[in-house]
Amino acid sequence: MSLDLVVTNARLRGGASTVAIGIAAGRIAEIAPEIACDAPAIDAGGMLALPGFVDSHVHLDKACLLGRCGHVGGDVRAAIAAVSRVKRSFTEDDVYARAARCLDKAIAHGTTRMRSHVEVDPRVGLTSFRALRRLKDDYAWAVDLSLCVFPQEGLTDDPGCEELLVEALDAGADLLGGCPYADSDPITQIDRLFDLARTYDVDLDLHLDFDLDPSWGHLEEVCRRAEAFGWGGRVTIGHVTKLSAMTPNEFERAARRLAESGVAVTALPATDLFLTGRDRSYDKPRGVTAVHELVARGVACSVATNNVMNPFTPFGDCSLMRMANLYANVAQIGPEGFGACLDLVTEGPAALMNLDDYGLRVGAAADVVVMDAASEDDAFAEIAQPAFGLKNGRLSFERQRAKLLPPQ
Structure with a gap:
């Protein structure tokens, strides 16, 4: 299957290792440890991926x-x-x-x-x-x-x-x-x-x-x-x-x-x-x-x-x-x-709400939010900010991390 986008190095809830999420036609087409293809990729950097x-x-x-x-x-x-x-x-x-x-x-x-x-x-x-x-x-x-x-x-x-x-x-x-x-x-x-x-x-x-x-x-x-x-x-x-x-x-x-x-x-x-x-x-x-x-x-x-x-x-x-x-x-x-x-x-x-196309699973709509945290417990306890999000497989927003500026 031809993919439109791949989110790499994403961590799922309860996951010990990272995965790649392949997206085609606005839906999640594949979730695997790695996905080799020519589609554009967004590196999640080991951060937690959640359904929107x-x-x-x-x-x-x-x-x-x-x-x-x-x-x-x-x-x-x-x-x-x-x-x-x-x-x-x-x-x-x-x-x-x-x-x-x-x-x-x-x-x-x-x-x-x-x-x-x-x-x-x-x-x-x-x-x-x-x-x-x-x-x-x-x-x-x-x-x-x-x-x-x-x-x-x-x-x-x-x-x-x-x-x-x-x-x-x-x-x-x-x-x-x-x-x-x-x-x-x-x-x-x-x-x-x-x-x-x-x-x-x-x-x-x-x-x-x-x-x-x-x-x-x-x-x-x-x-x-x-x-x-x-x-x-x-x-x-x-x-x-x-x-x-x-x-x-x-x-x-x-x-x-x-x-x-x-x-x-x-x-x-x-x-x-x-x-x-x-x-x-x-x-x-x-x-x-x-x-x-x-x-x-x-x-x-x-x-x-x-x-x-x-x-x-x-x-x-x-x-x-x-x-x-x-x-x-x-x-x-x-x-x-x-x-x-x-x-x-x-x-x-x-x-x-009876949303039958929801979730981080193959076949669901590619609505994904990547949180600036490595685990669900950290994300929840710290009220982590989202790093970026996808709606139907398209990047819908991204947020820059705060940059600390100590004296030189």
């Missing part, structure tokens, strides 16, 4: 809003209200520019697949959706962007919202989201979303139960409908911070239901840490669901970015390696679990 990072939950449409919301801190409802006020003034060019700023950072940190939630309602209309649809086309050279339209501020109590969601789905939205806790009738919202998902044959990704009271919730409602609709493997719930406040027995029951119904879970550490527990003046809870424990019980899980520099999360550099490292700190996971945490931003979200 997968960000399964981000909000590009409302990123980089600091200074525009007049919001100085509060819980999730205060953040929703702050963005609601300002999004009425969004324009396509404004959304595009802010989202592109985030995408540039994400690509340079090795992200090659991304699912962005997009708010659709009577205040913003389809403005953000149209902007991100343009962005999806313009950035296809570096990242596969999936658009999840959803009602952030309610559905059953927001006249005109459902019609806008339908319009976005007709216009090619990739999947449908929801936010039942923001609705006056959360159960009916869940019902309507499942109905729409079946009508349009799209997956669901719901913001669920953003509080720390495990005495009530909507997890069972979602699991029951996933089974009834045959949507197992096609439903994700994000945040689910109630899981972090459950007793061990309650957690085990919830994990079993999630595994049985095929409902996946995404933890969003930066936002969950920033917004939960604000009613406590001391001994504050973390509020981050232990998704690595759910994985061990057969649930598909991921860790993702969520918000970047807005009232929900007033910081962020779009690095998924940093986010996975933050999760490990919060969950008190040591070196024995670094690999499992790395899975939460690679293989885990790829499975959650």
Whole structure:
């Protein structure tokens, strides 16, 4: 087979020696200790090669809003209200520019697949959706962007919202989201979303139960409908911070239901840490669901970015390696679990998003990020920077190492 490119001297996860990765027509065609051919070569210099990072939950449409919301801190409802006020003034060019700023950072940190939630309602209309649809086309050279339209501020109590969601789905939205806790009738919202998902044959990704009271919730409602609709493997719930406040027995029951119904879970550490527990003046809870424990019980899980520099999360550099490292700190996971945490931003979200062409294996898309580290443990512990990355076998970015300048 004729190759287009070979990455030489790359170290795979758990590998004692380096390998060469041969690429043809945008896919991995061969992985071997050495590959002899006339194709151009990129020397990885013994550094760690990973499949491109997968960000399964981000909000590009409302990123980089600091200074525009007049919001100085509060819980999730205060953040929703702050963005609601300002999004009425969004324009396509404004959304595009802010989202592109985030995408540039994400690509340079090795992200090659991304699912962005997009708010659709009577205040913003389809403005953000149209902007991100343009962005999806313009950035296809570096990242596969999936658009999840959803009602952030309610559905059953927001006249005109459902019609806008339908319009976005007709216009090619990739999947449908929801936010039942923001609705006056959360159960009916869940019902309507499942109905729409079946009508349009799209997956669901719901913001669920953003509080720390495990005495009530909507997890069972979602699991029951996933089974009834045959949507197992096609439903994700994000945040689910109630899981972090459950007793061990309650957690085990919830994990079993999630595994049985095929409902996946995404933890969003930066936002969950920033917004939960604000009613406590001391001994504050973390509020981050232990998704690595759910994985061990057969649930598909991921860790993702969520918000970047807005009232929900007033910081962020779009690095998924940093986010996975933050999760490990919060969950008190040591070196024995670094690999499992790395899975939460690679293989885990790829499975959650049903990406059947993902991974460092023959036949998969040649989406590769080479980290400036010799092992996965070093890369994870140090939050190593990527040295370069490939999207569909094409060099999509490279990063120069810092050069120290001691006195002569």
